[in-house]
Amino acid sequence: MSPPTLATRARLSEVRYEIRGELARRARELEAQGRTLIKLNIGNPGAFGFRAPEHLQQAIAGRIADTDPYTHQQGLPAAREAIATFHHQRGTPHASAERVFIGNGVSELIDLSLRALLNPGDEVLLPSPDYPLWSAATILNDGRPVYYRCHPDNGFLPDPDEIEALVTPRTRAIVLINPNNPTGATYPRALLERIVAIAARHGLLLMADEIYDSILYDGAGFEPLAPLAGDVPCLSFGGLSKVHRACGWRVGWAVLSGDPIASGEFHHAMDLLGALRLCANVPGQFAIEAALHGEDTIAPLCAPGGRLYEARRAVVESVAASEHLSLVAPAGALYAFPAVCGEAAHGFDDHAFALELMETEGVLVVPGSSFNVPYRNHFRVTLLPQPDELREVFARIERVLARRVESSTGARTAVA
Incomplete structure (x- = not known):
């Protein structure tokens, strides 16, 4: 007699994370069969030949003998001081x-902070498109994601009036991802000020995912949210994974700002939850001061001639030359979010397209609907490959879309 099947948490059925989901599993099967794939689904610099800067590596190596014990649940004092400074x-x-929390990447801190904030049924205002971890963490902490649109016709920027119209008595927080993943949008100061005003009027926590804060192109600016928030409680997230190309070190931080009295209970909740997981990875914390106060190694990569800049250029130019794609050029971060348009968009399904692209052309992308948008004609690619490889990727995408148009045209002709 077979043992009973282990039941899992029901709310997991509501969670979507296609970045590492079904398509990624199919990619592993194809690789096991000997296929070579170009995988553009994850913003993982180390997988594309990037290295964490040498001075960060040396900062860890020089203190490796001090990394054996647990540290304070909020992180090494010197590392927290460097972040605060x-x-x-x-x-x-x-x-x-005292108001800095270091975690095993920003991902852990997003989950921890929402666990500290939410009661069952509480609502969190999230951008659409969003980075789907935010939706997943809200759901798994018994909250309800409520999406405000960041429409491509508006450069993927939100409408503050729409955000405020979504506020209810159950709303607890407004999440901003700036620079944005997946779109690369950067938020201007005036827009951020209006969102801060909404949070102030309704007593909401601002949660600013700023992990890509220094990855900017063509003169785009970055406006940190906390200085604009003033006394409004604000939790600002950053880390070593993207700007400093050290994803595997799992070093992220969250800085709680605003009126200490208004956020005191939340601070204690964060501290308690941090204590329950003992502490974050210790070795990587020794690199924080060198990262934040040492040599700037990301700006050259984002400037003309730099690898990220030229990769972005390859994507922008490839889309401009396409008969079937359009793009709001990313101003920051490590991604582009092209749209399929024209004849190719008729009846288009982003998941089916992504599967066909992988099966026939050996390229793995993420369907746009994975980022909690209501439309299905976008997909996300990372800007981390070499520029020539990205041009080849878009040549393969063009082949798939051209075949789709040819098939659709032939079908309509046959019916006529």
């Missing part, structure tokens, strides 16, 4: 080491 220099109000 960085935020103080930005103008973050009430920035102090």
